[in-house]
Amino acid sequence: MFKDEDETAQPRTKEIERLEKRLIRLKYLAHKYKRAEIIQNALLELSNIATQVSSLEEFYLGVHQHLKQLISADNFFIATLDVATGGLTVPFFADEKDAHPAQLYPEQSLSTLLQQGLTGYVFKTGKALLCDDTLVDELVAAGQIVNLGSPCHLWLGVPIRHEDMVTGVLVVQTYDTNVHYGDIEVELMTFICHHISGVMERLKHQEQLEQAIQQRTKELSQAYDKLKQEVYERRRAERLQKSLFEIAELANSSADNPDFYAQLHNVIRHLIPANNCYIALLNEEETHLTFPFYVSQLGNGHPGTRPLQDGLTEYVLKHKRPLLLDQNDINALIVSGELYTKAPSLNHTQTMHQWIGIPLFIHDQVRGALTIYSFSMTQNYQIKDLELLTFVSQHIGTAIEKKLSAESLQRSYEELEEKVIARTRALAELNKDLEKEIRQRRNMEAKLVHDAKHDALTGLPNRAMFMERLNQAIKHVRRHSLDQFALLFIDLDRFKQINDTLGHIEGDRFLIETASRLRSCIRSNDTLARLGGDEFVILLDCISSIDDAKDVSERVIQKISQPYRSGTIEFNSGASIGITISGNHRLDTSESMLRNADTAMYQAKANGKGCYVIFDDSSSEQAMQDAAFENDFRLALQAHALQLSYSPIVDLQTQQPYALECRLFWEHPQRGTIQQEQLSVLAEQANLTVELDKYTITALDSTYIELLRCHGDQLDLHLMLSSQHLKHKHVLRSLKNTLKQTRLNLNRLWLFFNEKSLVQETENHINGFALLQKLGVNLGISHYGSGHSSLNSLLFLPIKALKLDTNIAKQLQDEQHIKLISAYQKTASTLDLLIFAGGLTNQEQIQIFSSLGYQFGQGGALTDTFTLLESPQQVCA
Incomplete structure (x- = not known):
């Protein structure tokens, strides 16, 4: 392309640069x-x-x-x-x-x-x-x-x-x-x-066809060289097809065909030389062999039934697969002990050249064998003969199965006919009894259906039946938007106390009476059901407005609040009701409506019980707030955000502190100060009661040195613990270890447990108190007078003090209650127990308790002189 230049000539600079750039681009x-x-x-x-x-x-x-x-x-x-x-x-x-x-x-x-x-x-x-x-x-x-x-x-x-x-x-x-x-x-x-x-x-798409294509290609490649073999195979296939038709005809022949097995043998002979052949079948007990067909060139007699032993036939039945054996194979099995060891007299194989055994599957199990064998060296069986006979044996097994089934059916028909004749007379005589039994069964079925959908105690519809009717009501209002219904969720107040105090029998009677009262509050087209325990629900069908649900709720509250009488005992209960109305949400379901009513019911209980609350979104929001509050409590417990305070227990005569009760409080950023009572409720809801008690013990231990510095070892310390510590061995062991690891003077430490828990778990309290007493701590019962424990239970417990329920101080206007409070003091004095009065809010209460012989008390009226102690420094002050 380019004209060569004289090597000695001086190249031009621009031309060289252009050529270098072109060279770089070309590269x-x-x-x-x-x-x-x-x-x-x-x-x-x-x-x-x-x-x-x-x-x-x-x-x-x-x-x-x-x-x-x-x-x-x-x-x-x-x-x-x-x-x-x-x-x-x-x-x-x-x-x-x-x-x-x-x-x-x-x-x-x-x-x-x-x-x-x-x-x-x-x-x-x-x-x-x-x-x-x-x-x-x-x-x-x-x-x-x-x-x-x-x-x-x-x-x-x-x-x-x-x-x-x-x-x-x-x-x-x-x-x-x-x-x-x-x-x-x-x-x-x-x-x-x-x-x-x-x-x-x-x-x-090719994977399923590949093997077939390869096989077919191989066959086509060999077709030219093996044309005669193909013709033979086709004829053989025709014979096989013909044989299968003949076997099918035999299978459909009558059960009493005497030539059945001989005709099967003729079919086999058309396919393979079978001059020596027999068919062996197991009896129903699988203990003996029978030989319905036998033919031999040696002219041997037909073998009879014999027990299972260790012959060639049993060998096939044992291995459940087709076998082609020659003389050497048979001799090897005899030498190895697998054949004719137990029954050498069965061995007639010395003159055999080859032997084929095929298992027969009848009713999907190996129940027999088809066998052919040869004596001539010129008659050789091959693997393809074994495969052919195996294929045919499946149809033979089916034919034999049908024959045996037909024979069994025929025998059954004959036996049935005889039994029918006999039973016809008996049935005629038993017809009346049968009709009576049918009536009884129908009544029983009706009762079972009723019991399956009704509460066994009250006879009311149960949860399953109520949910069905609630579903029907929801479907109805979806089709008829102008119709409306209400759902009332009712929970009885103080039922557990009634049940624990009066016993389960009286508790059942109370529920029956409650169900009767609830029936009187509703219409015939409404549905009243018991979900379980003390929970009832009412489905008010076809109401005109929310006022109908309010009227029924007020009637229910009024009826339930009326006194109940059990013998000479009269007691009161109450009802908290949650209400939800259909149509508020398009996607309402039976579960969601029941849950909404339940949420509203818990709001009613939180509002003071004995009232009703109508569910709305604020109820749901309140439930979410409660869940958030519980979560805040968990986090506060983990972050050690709870603080310890001390409530003084005062000598009523000298007005001097005798002991300090350790109590927790929590400064919540939004809800303010949360006192011990609410913390205990939160802990119970969150299943953290045991952890809260351990937190109190740990907090007390951390401030104990300051307490000793201010007061010395003069004041006792009171702790209110949950009975959860006494229910399980590992929890009780953990409490013991926690107390041992503290610096507290255990001889001046008092542990109080609630009387209601004592009534419910007396045995656990006896065992737990016995173990705790070994630590040297002082034990007592708190909230005494609320659980109605018997005096006998106090004799079995190693307790040293009783602490009255704070509600008792509110009942001093009643003369009978004053007598009861005096009896508490005398009981404690007789048993050498200290007794502490709680909830004292005024001087009048202090004077009454002092006059009744009470020495110690605590409450708001006694903290006028002693400020509530929130830290060791304040204790010192």
Whole structure:
């Protein structure tokens, strides 16, 4: 192209620069075209692989080998979607660092793992994803993926599509920071995914046909050389088909056909030489063999029934598979002791050349054997004869099964006919008794149906029946939007106290009487049901407004509040009612309405009991607030945000402190100060009662040194503990260990347990008190007078004090109650027990208790002089 210049000539500077730039561009284009040629050749090779491979595994391996020539693909795997199950699998995986995910996470579902990671993200979005560590961290932070496996430099995943559906993901990744992926790699991977999709679809349709095609191809390739053999096989097949028709005709022949087995033998002879043949069958007990057919060239007599031993027939029955044996095989089995060891007299195989035994399956079990054998060396059986006889034996077994069934059926018919004649007379005589029994059964069925849907105690509909009627009512108001119904959830107040005090029998009578009162408050078309315990529900059908539900609720509260009488004892109860109305929410269900009414009922109990509350969104919001309050309490307990205070117990005569009761309080940021009583309720709801008590002991231990510094060891310390510590051995052991580990003077420590719990768990209290007494602590009963424990129970407990229920101080206006309070003091004095009066709010109460002989008390009236102590410093002050 260019004219050679004289080597000695001086080249022009601009011309040289232009030629150098052109040379650089030509080198770049040459490199680009070279790479394009490599990519084109690799893609052509991949296309050739896609058309040549016979399995996806082979194609994946080829893709991997050729892909490594184009991009860094040493870390490569393919994830596919199982359309039937929706799960993800990894049919091909190659990674230089990580093992297969199934090995890394053996205890987790591989599909779940993949769906949580980058692979699942590509499945969801259906778009190719090229990301580095930064993008991975962003996706993890956004909650889009879970980071799995070792960190990599770059990760590239491309979806595999078929008919606009993502069926897989092709992934390459690199740990080498010198390797970079770009649009060319994405385009290349997309092209490969297209081929993978095509190969997957092609192999899916060809996989089922491949074996048949290969077999047929092999047959066609041999057809020219084996034409005569094919003709023979066709004739043999025709004979086989004819034989199967003949066996089918025999199977449908009459049960009393005397030539059945001989005709079966003729069918077999058309297929295979069978001059020596017999059929053996097991009896029903499977202890003996019978021989319904036997033919032999030796002219031996027909064998009779014999017990199972260790002959060739038993050998077939034992192994349950077809056998072709020659003389050497039989002799080897005899030498090994598997044949004719127990019954050598059965051995007549010395002159046999070959022996075939086929198990017969009758009623899906091996119940017999078909056997043929030869004596001539010129008559040789082959494997194909064994296979043919095995195939025919299935139909023979079916024919014998039908014959035996027909014979059994015929015998059954004959026996049945005889029994029918006999039973006809008996049935005629028993007809009247049968009619009576039918009536009884119908009554019983009706009773069972009634019992299944009604409460056994009150006779009211139970939960199952009520939910059915509630569902019907909801469906009705959905069809008829102008109709309306109300649901009342009723919980009886003080039922547990009544049950524990008067016993379960009186408790049942109380529930029956309550059910009767509730019936009188509703109409005949309304539904009253008992859900269980002391919970009742009422479905008010077809009401005109919410006022109807309010009227019924007021009647119920009025009826339930009337006194109940049990013998000479008169007691009162009450009802808390939650109300919900249909139509407030379009998606109301029976469960949601019952739950809403239940929520409203608990709000009514929180409002003071003996009232009703109509559910609205604020009720639900209140429930959420209560749950949040409970969660705040858990967090406060964990953060040690509860503080300790001390309530003085004062000598009523000297007005001097005798002991300090340790109480907790909590400064809630929104709700203000939460006192011990509410903390105890929260702990019980959150199942943290034991933890709250341990918190109190730990807090007391941490301030004990300051208490000693201020007061010395002169004041006793009172702790109110839950009886949960006494119910389980491991909880009681934990309490003992906690007390042992403190710095407290256990001889000056008093532990009080609630009297109501004592009534319910007397045995646990006796055992628990016996163990706690060994620590040297003083034991007492709190809230005395509220649980109605018997005086006998005090004799069995190693207690030293009683602490009256605070509500007793409110009942001093009643002369009878004053007598009862005096009896408490005399009882304690007689048993050498200290007794503490609580809830003293005025001087009048203090004077009355002093006049009755009470020495110690505590309450608001006694803290006028002694400020409520919230810290050791205040105790010192």
